[in-house]
Amino acid sequence: MATKIGIREVAKAAGVSVTTVSHALNDATSSRVNPQTQQHVRAVAKDLGYAPNRLASGLRNQRSQILGLVSDEITTTPFAGAMIRGAQDAAYERGYVLMVVNSGRDLELEHREIRTLQQHQVDGIVYARMYHQGVSLPEELGTLPTVLLDAVTVDRSISSVVPDEVTAAETAVEALVKAGHTRIGMLGNGDDIPATHGRLQGFRNALARHGLRFHSELVTAGVADTQGGREAALELLRRPERPTGLFCFSDRVAMGAYQAAAALGLRIPEDVSIVGTDNLELIAAALWPGLTTVALPHYEMGRWAVTRLLDDIEGPETAAVQEKFSCPLIERGSVGPPPD
Amino acid sequence: MATKIGIREVAKAAGVSVTTVSHALNDATSSRVNPQTQQHVRAVAKDLGYAPNRLASGLRNQRSQILGLVSDEITTTPFAGAMIRGAQDAAYERGYVLMVVNSGRDLELEHREIRTLQQHQVDGIVYARMYHQGVSLPEELGTLPTVLLDAVTVDRSISSVVPDEVTAAETAVEALVKAGHTRIGMLGNGDDIPATHGRLQGFRNALARHGLRFHSELVTAGVADTQGGREAALELLRRPERPTGLFCFSDRVAMGAYQAAAALGLRIPEDVSIVGTDNLELIAAALWPGLTTVALPHYEMGRWAVTRLLDDIEGPETAAVQEKFSCPLIERGSVGPPPD
DNA sequence: TGTCCTTTGCAAAACGTTTTGCTTGTTGTG
DNA sequence: CACAACAAGCAAAACGTTTTGCAAAGGACA
Numbered sequence: 001m002a003t004k005i006g007i008r009e010v011a012k013a014a015g016v017s018v019t020t021v022s023h024a025l026n027d028a029t030s031s032r033v034n035p036q037t038q039q040h041v042r043a044v045a046k047d048l049g050y051a052p053n054r055l056a057s058g059l060r061n062q063r064s065q066i067l068g069l070v071s072d073e074i075t076t077t078p079f080a081g082a083m084i085r086g087a088q089d090a091a092y093e094r095g096y097v098l099m100v101v102n103s104g105r106d107l108e109l110e111h112r113e114i115r116t117l118q119q120h121q122v123d124g125i126v127y128a129r130m131y132h133q134g135v136s137l138p139e140e141l142g143t144l145p146t147v148l149l150d151a152v153t154v155d156r157s158i159s160s161v162v163p164d165e166v167t168a169a170e171t172a173v174e175a176l177v178k179a180g181h182t183r184i185g186m187l188g189n190g191d192d193i194p195a196t197h198g199r200l201q202g203f204r205n206a207l208a209r210h211g212l213r214f215h216s217e218l219v220t221a222g223v224a225d226t227q228g229g230r231e232a233a234l235e236l237l238r239r240p241e242r243p244t245g246l247f248c249f250s251d252r253v254a255m256g257a258y259q260a261a262a263a264l265g266l267r268i269p270e271d272v273s274i275v276g277t278d279n280l281e282l283i284a285a286a287l288w289p290g291l292t293t294v295a296l297p298h299y300e301m302g303r304w305a306v307t308r309l310l311d312d313i314e315g316p317e318t319a320a321v322q323e324k325f326s327c328p329l330i331e332r333g334s335v336g337p338p339p340d
Numbered sequence: 341m342a343t344k345i346g347i348r349e350v351a352k353a354a355g356v357s358v359t360t361v362s363h364a365l366n367d368a369t370s371s372r373v374n375p376q377t378q379q380h381v382r383a384v385a386k387d388l389g390y391a392p393n394r395l396a397s398g399l400r401n402q403r404s405q406i407l408g409l410v411s412d413e414i415t416t417t418p419f420a421g422a423m424i425r426g427a428q429d430a431a432y433e434r435g436y437v438l439m440v441v442n443s444g445r446d447l448e449l450e451h452r453e454i455r456t457l458q459q460h461q462v463d464g465i466v467y468a469r470m471y472h473q474g475v476s477l478p479e480e481l482g483t484l485p486t487v488l489l490d491a492v493t494v495d496r497s498i499s500s501v502v503p504d505e506v507t508a509a510e511t512a513v514e515a516l517v518k519a520g521h522t523r524i525g526m527l528g529n530g531d532d533i534p535a536t537h538g539r540l541q542g543f544r545n546a547l548a549r550h551g552l553r554f555h556s557e558l559v560t561a562g563v564a565d566t567q568g569g570r571e572a573a574l575e576l577l578r579r580p581e582r583p584t585g586l587f588c589f590s591d592r593v594a595m596g597a598y599q600a601a602a603a604l605g606l607r608i609p610e611d612v613s614i615v616g617t618d619n620l621e622l623i624a625a626a627l628w629p630g631l632t633t634v635a636l637p638h639y640e641m642g643r644w645a646v647t648r649l650l651d652d653i654e655g656p657e658t659a660a661v662q663e664k665f666s667c668p669l670i671e672r673g674s675v676g677p678p679p680d
Numbered sequence: 681t682g683t684c685c686t687t688t689g690c691a692a693a694a695c696g697t698t699t700t701g702c703t704t705g706t707t708g709t710g
Numbered sequence: 711c712a713c714a715a716c717a718a719g720c721a722a723a724a725c726g727t728t729t730t731g732c733a734a735a736g737g738a739c740a
Contacts, residue, residue, distance in 0.1 A: 006726060017690050022728055034688060054459045055404060056726035059395045059695045066439075066460070075421045075639075076621065081414045085442065092441075097456055099406075100440055101432075102425065116437055119394045120406070226626035252626060259628045262602055281416065282622060286566035286592060288599045299415075346696060357720050362698055374718060396696035399725045 005048050014044040021045070025052075058121060065096050067309065068117035070110065071128040071149075074102040078282060079130055079298050083149060086302025087126060094310050096123070114140055124309045127151065128302075132162045133193040145312045149305040150298075152194065152322070159312070161304045161323040165195055168294045168327035169202025169247070170209075172275040175292060175329055176245035177210050179273060180337045183218065185236045185243035187229055187253050190222030196249075199277070203247060218243050229256025230263075237264055237272065244272060244338035251276040251283045254291055254334075269336030279330050290332025297325045345388050354384040361385070365392075398461060405436050407649065408457035410450065411468040411489075414442040418622060419470055419638050423489060426642025427466060434650050436463070454480055464649045467491065468642075472502045473533040485652045489645040490638075492534065492662070499652070501644045501663040505535055508634045508667035509542025509587070510549075512615040515632060515669055516585035517550050519613060520677045523558070525576045525583035527569055527593050530562030536589075539617070543587060558583050569596025570603075577604055577612065584612060584678035591616040591623045594631055594674075609676030619670050630672025637665045 011018045016037065023032045024041035033041075058064040069087055074080045084100060091098050099117060103110035117125065124145035129135060135151045137158070148160035176184050186203050189196045200219070207214050220232040229248060236243055237260055248254035254276035258268065266272045268289060276284060279295035304323060312318070343349075351358045356377065363372045364381035373381075398404040409427055414420045424440060431438050439457060443450035457465065458480070468489035469475060475491045477498070488500035516524050526543050529536045540559070547554050560572040569588060576583055577600055588594035594616035598608065606612045608629060616624060619635035644663060652658070 007728095008726080018727085019690055019692095019729085020688085023689090026728080032688070037688080051455060051459045053399075053461060053726050055395050055399045055461050056695090057728070059393070059399055059697090059725090060727050060729085062695075064395060075425050076418065078416065078418045078421070078622070081416070081418070081420055084440075085415050088441065092453070092456075097439055097441070097460065099437055100424075101428065101437070113432070115391060116432075119391045120437065121393060121395050226628075230628065252622070255626055280622075282418075282592070282620075283626075286595055286623075288566075288570065347698095348696080358697085359699085359720055359722095360718085363719090366698080372718070377718080393696050396725090397698070399695090399727090400697050400699085402725075 005050055006053065007050070010041070010045045010048055010050050013048060014041045016041060062121075064121040064123055066120060066122045067091055067096050067098050067306065068114070068120075068122040068125040069098050069100045069128060070114060070117070070125060071100070071102045071130065072105050073130045074100070075104075077130055078280060079278070079296070082298035083128060083130075083302035086299035086304075087128075087149070087306045088302075090303040090306035091310070096306075096310065098306075111138060111140060114138055118144070124313050126305045126309060128305070131193065132165060132195040132198075145309060147305045147309040147312070149301060156322065157320050159308050159320045159322070161301045161308070161325060162194070163296045163301070164324040164326050165198025166202040166205065168277065168296070169199040170206045171202075171327060171329050172247050172277060172294045173203055173206035174210075175275055175331075175335055176247065176273055177206060177212070179245070179335050181243075181245035181273060182212055182338075183215070183241065183243045184212070184245040184247060185218040186220070186247045187223045187232050187236075187249055187257065188219060188221050189224055189249045191224075196221075199249065223249060223253050223256075226252050226256040226259070229253030230259045231256070233257040233260035234263065237261065237266060242272075245335075246272065246274045248274065248276045251278040251280040251291060251293055254293070255283055255287060258287055258291075268334050271339055273335040273338070275335060277327075284330070284332065287334070289334055292332050292334045293330050294327040295330050296327055301325055345390055346393065347390070350381070350385045350388055350390050353388060354381045356381060402461075404461040404463055406460060406462045407431055407436050407438050407646065408454070408460075408462040408465040409438050409440045409468060410454060410457070410465060411440070411442045411470065412445050413470045414440070415444075417470055418620065419618070419636070422638035423468060423470075423642035426639035426644075427468075427489075427646045428642075430643040430646035431650070436646075436650065438646075451478060451480060454478055458484070464653050466645045466649060468645070471533065472505060472535040472538075485649060487645045487649040487652070489641060496662065497660050499648050499660045499662070501641045501648070501665060502534070503636045503641070504664040504666050505538025506542040506545065508617065508636070509539040510546045511542075511667065511669050512587050512617060512634045513543055513546035514550075515615055515671075515675055516587065516613055517546060517552070519585070519675050521583075521585035521613060522552055522678070523555075523581065523583045524552070524585040524587060525558040526560070527563045527572050527576075527586060527588045527597065528559060528561050529564055529589045531564075536561075539589065563589060563593050563596075566592050566596040566599070569593035570599045571596070573597040573600035574603065577601065577606060582612075585675075586612065586614045588614065588616045591618040591620040591631060591633055594633070595623055595627060598627055598631075608674050611679055613675040613678070615675060617667075624670070624672065627674070629674055632672050632674045633670055634667040635670050636667055641665055 011021045024038040101113040128149035129151035152160050223232045257274050276291050276293035279293050284291040284293050351361045364378040428438050441453040464485035466489050469491040492500050563572045597614050616631050616633035619633045624631040624633050
């Protein structure tokens, strides 16, 4: 209530100058102020509930303590939530706060949003994508510290973090192999992005490593959503020599595979085993039986991106890092031994 | 590159004083500056790519052009995404930007986060919940303009926006009634929140309006997730006098009902019709057949909250408003006439 | 006793804007 | 022609901090 209390009010109440208050509050072990005075000032400040105006200190310090997070999509997937929360947590722990903007793939809008962030003097930017893909960085970022989240550029001079798609797929497929499956199908996305290439590569790696042949007719590309997954799985599971295990590009696709299995009277996991990708709680835990899937560590990636960004901002210059996060297998109930 | 260009650089380049630049850029139809000069200054400013430092102007104007959005959960549900996007869009259109924080129900953390927002001098706060519920506002908000999003307080002096739970449920149930169903069950949440009470009320209203009796044994409370929905639906659908239509508290619960129907060999919608609540794309559009459901207008509510907040901030004082948004029925394929 | 540090504190400048007077011409009017 | 009114622009103050340079007060030492 009353008047907003600023550093001046504290100074007056403590009977010292504004300068001394500032020193008492900021310099951890200050040589400019008597420990007793310091303690006293701090007590008074706390008492009054003083908190510095960050607009003012930002202006003075050329440090806003704000990070920008620009992403393409925030709406459709809950991945966004996990990544952003990871980023927020990491930022908060170090005294920063996030300004999130999302462009919905509108490049023109994205430009304007980035300019807005720059007007607010953000100290750095996390440039995020909802799916692991290649991007080209907007020009206007200029020399502003930037880290890529779930995306990569050809320019290796900027740090990035992505899931390790190859080993993620290997992990998923090996879960099937270890359960005894030898005819394994894949329902894959067709887009020309690292996620697609990496997972197909991992699929092949896992088969090769265990001496299994790669049957290209068991791989379906261009499967993007549940409906696509259902149709593709129907086609695969109707074959006389049907696969007994299915590796799905995403949990949404896996949900389609569940539907196909049900339509054909195949039980999971007794008749067909299914592994997904994403560990989307909303789906993976809701399916029945629960979906065994590899988790994309969105929360952790969000944390890493911000931590790295803050290290860049606050610390000395270091070489850029291209980080890959491994994807653990989350076992629920959709994998079992193949039927006889 | 070079040096950061500020208003001073523009002034120098345009051959006028800093004052004149400010007037030329800000006063739409300025009496302080010659239209020619104004045009010239603007051209120069654009040419140099000048954009004002909002830390500085915020400090001077006592207006940060930042809004805080504090929410409990951002992770688990995609609702958050829609609400936040609506809020962001509305804010952006009026030159504001959002600072989002989420407390994960940790009250202590929430307090600290709000204080942080206040340090950044946010011009107002949207206090959001992910489910329609009653809340008590944190003390420290004080006189800061605030709007509630998907939440209400006993204190009617503060504006809020929530879904109209009662008519939402009525809409859902009437879809079943109009298809010819007379024995309708409800899988409801048990929590003591407006969402629960409102929807149960709507359920009863719809029945009464069409001369149908309310059978309390067809109503199951405390059903929160897919597994709960499955179990509750199994129980209901196994009855000799089973309901032919089910109204579900959420789409997640409805997904459980789908599973129960499948387990019992009941087809949707031939043997049993199902209506959900939420219109959660990820689930409603993915289920097979598609789930008919009432949409909670999260995006629109997010927009409304920010628009209202900005009107409060920028405009003259007006009386608080308690807004209820209606929830349209989204028809997919899960409702049909009852069997024989 | 005078000189020189050291300690403790303060005044003032700076960060980049916006806005309030004030000054200087210029035009219109009696 | 003189004077008022007005148009156009500028200098300076202010927003709330942080930090640099300086001053005063003591204490140690010669």
